Amino acid sequence: MQPHESARGPHVLRQINSRAVLRAVRERSPARVADLMQATGLSRPAVTRAVAELRDAGLVADVDETAQVSMGRPAQWIRFRAEAGYVVGVDVGSHKVVAMVADLAGTVVASRQMATGERLLQSVRDTIAEALAKADLTGEDVWAIVVGTPGIVEESSGEVLLAPGIPGLAHLPVLDELRTITPSPVLIENDINLAVLGERWCGAAVGSDSLVFVHWGVRIGAGIIIDGKPYRGANGAAGEIGFVDVFSGLDGPDPAPLLGARAANAVSEKGAFEHAVGAQTIADLAHAAEALAPSPDAVAAVFAAATEGDPAALEVVDRIAARFARGLAALLLILDPREVIIGGGLSRAGETLLAAIDRHLRPRILTSPRLVLSDLGSDAVALGAVRRALDHAEQRLP
Amino acid sequence: MQPHESARGPHVLRQINSRAVLRAVRERSPARVADLMQATGLSRPAVTRAVAELRDAGLVADVDETAQVSMGRPAQWIRFRAEAGYVVGVDVGSHKVVAMVADLAGTVVASRQMATGERLLQSVRDTIAEALAKADLTGEDVWAIVVGTPGIVEESSGEVLLAPGIPGLAHLPVLDELRTITPSPVLIENDINLAVLGERWCGAAVGSDSLVFVHWGVRIGAGIIIDGKPYRGANGAAGEIGFVDVFSGLDGPDPAPLLGARAANAVSEKGAFEHAVGAQTIADLAHAAEALAPSPDAVAAVFAAATEGDPAALEVVDRIAARFARGLAALLLILDPREVIIGGGLSRAGETLLAAIDRHLRPRILTSPRLVLSDLGSDAVALGAVRRALDHAEQRLP
Incomplete structure (x- = not known):
């Protein structure tokens, strides 16, 4: 520090410089000092000082392999130490828990999946612990954990208010329990809101600023990206199209109240849209149409038969697609997104189903969004949780 | 300017000071120099200089009335010259055109309404010209004009892409025509997107950051505010719930394509939701239920009878409210807004209808938004256009 600089000025300036250099290293890793000077516009002494500070903080390191340059003075290559910290993304489903561990560059270094045991929170804890152990890490190495669950999550408290998909989850002290794993932040978020982040990060709509992800599995819900940011709604309940x-x-009776039933957390009944296009309904339609013999996975069987051109199976697929398109049309007329991803278990049915949905959808909407299938499949939620955890972990960087 | 100040510094600084002082005057108008010093944190010389500059620019003036203080040195009161500029907000409907002229403080100084003539653009021009004449103004006094129309408006070009409500409007050179009125900017926007701005400005949900305005008239559509800003969708087509x-x-046939029919601009057929709860449907239901004698305004008559407790009329209102609640529920499940305003002609039916909607809505949704009727009624679009024009005009202030 030079004697005439004010007490505060150089510190703040150095932090700004460090941040700029770190960003440049991460974008290029590995990079030479000259690259970093060009990228940041900083002088060689400023870059060198920032690199020294980042090296002391464990965030960058010299690359060994380039030290063997034989002629002249070897260039110093600097790399981002992605192993300086780790994050965990967790997908808590009704039947299984998935935990993914990723380094600060977003590379998944370990993944673990377990069937949900009777004690849900213990299953979540165990899955995270085993994933960390597999990567030879402890809770101390973790910079952030993000957990995705079905239901409506209150953002401020992280409390799961309603979770019809997983009886018993609502109002469990999930965060309190998981905060014993690591001293770092633990967040909880609706699983479909995370899935859309995952697809936007490394899936079917990379970088999209106007995107809807529709999860079509046992339950149906939508994750929404507006202006590049997740849209959660005033109560964290946006995108609940399953209901x-x-x-x-035209003049059917009102249904039993959704809110009361769900708040009581006693039931897991489905919404009207979920019921009309759910797996059980598809299986029932298939059997009624004699499109397939009884099988352990009736849904997969009917889509397979349709793909092979079986007329009865094609008719079932067409009918289901027409129903799905009607619900999807409501979503698209209201939100007018640029891109739409269909994910969840049903999306595995593939292009035959997608084409049928597209055919029934187009007459019902006023715009022409791009309609694609999920790229990430059942990994979308855990990867979205990793992405969200990375965003949070960034706050710990200079 | 002091000789040692750099060429650029004082100019920029003075502009920043002028902006701060102008903002303080506008918030308090009238205000004393001491008030402005306190509000801005600027010194007396800086405030005095800024006031002098703003006075030269015609944006502030001294208040005459306070000059008559008899004892001691009278305080100098400064007011914002709201009459320094004017904006025009226009509502182009299928039957009438409304133009409102407001000063820079947002006070409406003149308003004019005309039936739509055969030449639509001429009607719009004439209405604006008459409103300006009524206020003794010319196009030179106007800082911005915003025109609201039904349909989907392309934001960049201002072109009306689809306008099913007003046959012949789509692809008319609206902006080219109106730009001959004034050298200032002319913008065009979907009318319901403007109505929600109006209600947020001075109507039923002042300052709301999470708001949906549902227009329920001959047509049905929604204007959406997310994070305090209008949400238009990727193609300016968000909120089209009428379709x-x-x-x-469960398994009805697909409808005739919406997009093709509308793009051809040949028809003005209604959307499914519009049809189910439209004025004609209400009149038909009322007659079928013998709830009223034939009348020129069957809709008003049935709601009036319901308010007086007529059982047959109450049943019609209840049935219509149940249908409306079903469509509204789709919107609320998807968007989860904090507040919902019901506007348009049907909202004039008042609390009897609102209570019935509320009753049928609650079982269908997962949250508890505030549900209210429009405050601005048929002025919502024109006032929203005024608000949008004011936002645009602000760019001309220092």
């Missing part, structure tokens, strides 16, 4: 009632005729 | 099909039974 949209698009099928009950 | 949501929530009524056609």
Whole structure:
């Protein structure tokens, strides 16, 4: 520090410089000092000082392999130490828990999946612990954990308010329990809101600023990206299209109250849209149409038969696609997104289903969004949780 | 300017000071120099200089009335010259055009309404010209004009892409025509997107950051505010719930294509939701239920009878409210807004209808948004256009 600089000035300036140099290293890793000078516009002494500080902080390191340059003065190559910290992304489903461990560059270094045991929170803890152990890490190495669960999550408290998909989850002290794993932040978020982040990060719509991800599995819900950011709604309950009632005729009776039933957390009944296009309904339609023999996975069987051109199976797929398109049309008329991803278990049915949805959807909407299938499949939630945890971990960088 | 100040520094600084002082005057108008010093943190010389500059620019003036203080040195009161500029907000409907002229403080100084003539653009021009004449102004006094129309408006070009409500409007050179009125900017926007701005400015949900305005008239559509800003969708087509099909039974046929028919601009057929709860449907239901004698305004008559407790009329209102609630529920499940305003002609039916909607809505949604009727009624679009024009005009202030 030079004697005439004010007490505060150089510190703040050095932090700004360190941040700029770190960003440049991460984007290029590895990089030479000259690259970093060009990228940041800083002088050689400023870059050298920032690199020294980042090296002391364990965030960058010299690359050994380039030290063997034989002629002249070897260039100093600097790399980002992605192993300086780790994050964990967790997907808590009704039947299984998935935990992924990733380094600060977002590379997944370990993954673990377990069937959900009777004690849900213990299953979550165990899965995270085993994933960390597999990567030879402890809770001390973790900079952030993000957990995705079905249901409505209150952002401020992290409390799961409603979780119809997993009876018993609502109001469990999930965060308190998981905070014993690591001193770092633990966050909880709706799983489909994370899935859309995952697909936007490394899936079917990289970098999209206007995106809807529709999860079509046992349950149906949508994750929404507006202006590049997740849209959660005023109560964290945006995108709950599984409960949209698009099928009950002109003057049908009102349903039993959704809110009361769910708040009581006693039931896991499905919404109208979920019921109309759910796996059980598809299996029932397939059997009724004699499109397939009884099988352990009736849904997969009917889509397989349709792909092979079986007329009865094609008819079932077409009918289901028409119903799905009606609910999806409501979402698209209201949100007008640029891109739409269909994910969840049903999306595995593939292009035959997608083409049928597209055919029934187009007459019902006013715009022409790009409609694609999920790239990440069942990894979307855990990867989205990793992405969100990385965003949080960035706050610990200079 | 002091000789040792750099060429650029004092100019920029003075502009920043002028902006701060102007903002303080506008918030307090009238205000004393001491008030402005306190509000801005600037010195007396800096405030005095800024006031002098703003006075030269015609944006502030001394208040005459306070000059008559008899004892001691009278305080100098400064007011914002709201009459320094004017904006025009226009509502182009299928039957009438409304133009409102407001000063820079947002006070409406003149308003003019005309029936739409055969030559639509001429009607719009004439209405604006008459409103300006009424206020003794010319196009030179106007800082911005914003025109609201039904349909989907392309933000960049201002072109009306689809306008099913007003046959012949789509692809008319609206902006080219109106730009001959004034040298200032002319913008065009979907009318319901403006209505929600109006209600947020001075209507039923002042300052709300999470708001949906549902227009329920001959047509149905929604204006959406997310994070305090209008949400238009990727193609300016967000909120088109009039076309949501929530009524056609489980496996009904696909409708005729919306997009093709509308792009051809040949028809003005209604969307499924519009049809199910439109004025004609209400009148038909009322007659079928013998709830009222034939009348020129069957809709008003049935709501009036319901308010007086007529059982047959109450049943019609209840049935319509149940249908409306079903479509509204789709919107609320997807967007989860904090506040919902119901506007448009049907909202004039008042609390009897609102209570019935509320009753049928609650079982269908997962959250508890505040549900209210429009405050601004048929002025919402024109006032929203004024608000949008004011936002635009602000760019001309220092």
